Amino acid sequence: MTRIIQFAPPDIRDSDIEAVVATLKSGWITTGPKVMELEEKLKSFLDAQIVSGMSCATAGMETILRYLGIGPGDEVITSVFTYTASASAIYHAGARIRLADVTPGGFHMDPRSVEALITEKTKAVIAVDYGGLPCNYDGIYEVLTNHRAQYKPLKGTPQEQFDRIICISDAAHAFGTQYKGKYVGNVADFTSFSFHAVKNVVSGEGGALSAAKHVPLEDDFKLKIRLWSLHGQNKDAYKKLRQGWKYDIELLGYKYNMTDMEAALVLSQLNRLDEIYNYRRELFELYKELLASEPRIHLLHFLPDEVVSSYHIMPIRIEGFDEPQRDELMEKLAERGVPTNVHFIPLAMHTAYKNLGFRIEHFPMAYATYQNLVTLPLHMKLTHEDVKYICEQLLNVLRARG
Ligand SMILES: *Cc1c(COP(=O)(O)O)cnc(C)c1O
Numbered sequence: 001m002t003r004i005i006q007f008a009p010p011d012i013r014d015s016d017i018e019a020v021v022a023t024l025k026s027g028w029i030t031t032g033p034k035v036m037e038l039e040e041k042l043k044s045f046l047d048a049q050i051v052s053g054m055s056c057a058t059a060g061m062e063t064i065l066r067y068l069g070i071g072p073g074d075e076v077i078t079s080v081f082t083y084t085a086s087a088s089a090i091y092h093a094g095a096r097i098r099l100a101d102v103t104p105g106g107f108h109m110d111p112r113s114v115e116a117l118i119t120e121k122t123k124a125v126i127a128v129d130y131g132g133l134p135c136n137y138d139g140i141y142e143v144l145t146n147h148r149a150q151y152k153p154l155k156g157t158p159q160e161q162f163d164r165i166i167c168i169s170d171a172a173h174a175f176g177t178q179y180k181g182k183y184v185g186n187v188a189d190f191t192s193f194s195f196h197a198v199k200n201v202v203s204g205e206g207g208a209l210s211a212a213k214h215v216p217l218e219d220d221f222k223l224k225i226r227l228w229s230l231h232g233q234n235k236d237a238y239k240k241l242r243q244g245w246k247y248d249i250e251l252l253g254y255k256y257n258m259t260d261m262e263a264a265l266v267l268s269q270l271n272r273l274d275e276i277y278n279y280r281r282e283l284f285e286l287y288k289e290l291l292a293s294e295p296r297i298h299l300l301h302f303l304p305d306e307v308v309s310s311y312h313i314m315p316i317r318i319e320g321f322d323e324p325q326r327d328e329l330m331e332k333l334a335e336r337g338v339p340t341n342v343h344f345i346p347l348a349m350h351t352a353y354k355n356l357g358f359r360i361e362h363f364p365m366a367y368a369t370y371q372n373l374v375t376l377p378l379h380m381k382l383t384h385e386d387v388k389y390i391c392e393q394l395l396n397v398l399r400a401r402g
Helices: 014-026 033-046 057-067 084-093 111-117 137-146 221-229 237-243 260-270 273-291 323-335 351-355 364-371 384-401
Strands: 050-054 075-079 096-100 122-128 166-170 190-194 207-211 297-299 314-318 373-376
Touching: 014 260, 033 050, 033 207, 033 260, 050 057, 050 221, 057 084, 057 166, 057 190, 057 207, 057 221, 075 084, 075 111, 084 096, 084 122, 096 111, 111 137, 122 137, 137 166, 260 273, 273 297, 273 314, 273 384, 314 323, 323 364, 323 373, 323 384, 364 373
Parallel strands: 075 096, 075 122, 122 166, 166 190
Antiparallel strands: 050 207, 190 207, 297 314, 314 373
16 A cells, blocks of 8 residues: 655644744744743753854854855855755855865765865865764864964954864754764854754744854854844844834844744744654664665664764665666655655756856765665654655565666
8 A cells, every 4th residue: 555655744733833822922023032042042952152043054154154254265165965055155155165075985075075175265164964964073173273274364354263264064954963972063163053844843944053162252243143144233123122222233234033933933842852853763773674684775874972863864875776776766666655855966966056167077976975865754753654664665666676
């Protein structure tokens, strides 16, 4: 019997709905008390120095680049194996995108590939915690530290607070993950999280930007981030209510603020974070057990002593498959009611990046990972029976091919 399985539906409960309704009735729906409450909660949960609510992860990345004064003439390195947002944020800040390849057989940026791209124009690196698996931060920090001499901070900007290239994390997949005993959010210098509808914790849109404890921050960092994300206006509506109407526009900012409705949704889900992560891990372990009999299938591999995953997605690689064979497998699974995806099509394969001069031929490792990659469903509404069905179908299709 064919089942209908969804790929990544949100898991919204009555308690979430009640939290949003309470916010709607409170008379305060945009950036206000709920955003501030969330910022404080996230700060203590992540053990970070500062957390600021944002409209999305992309906005968080662009905001931190702009705050740091990174723009035209500068270069920022990110992974070729990511969603466009990690790189488009660099472009929109006005800097040049440099793309690094991944490790052989892997999903994360190879520190050696990062190293090869460093020049005296390099101001920051945006690492991507693919699939909710923190990347090799020790390897990246080592490269950035070794290349200290090449770091040329722009005078009169917060870049001067740093003595090496700045490390930013695109942790859109990685809220709640840990790297060597620290929460992601307190590992890279700055970290951007997403609460988009398909992520582990959702608010429709929404995100958060954190600064790690080790970062030498200016006293007014939080205020500055708020300025950049809210029109450069020195009093938001909430402050105007309490401190009088007269405001100033201090800089030409963006409209990247988080709303109280979004914050209420995230706050409500924080109450069941353990349940979310335990269930996702349970599904991952079930997949692992059911697919163990097929040696051609490789799962996202990690060392539990070093990292705690968020089990955000369920990518598998089929050894020996090329791109057409992978595509055919996905079609056959779709016919059997199993939706799949590919995370990600390397950036150098997309039109906009080809137009910038990137060519997939220069990223052989990313292409090798991409060509036999399939993402299976993994979400809170997926049952054990669903996982059994998905694995049965997958193994049947693979074995029918031989
Ligand atoms: C979803 C995603 C983003 C974008 O997150 P938004 O909150 O929608 O801006 C960025 N990077 C990666 C890797 C993502 O998967």
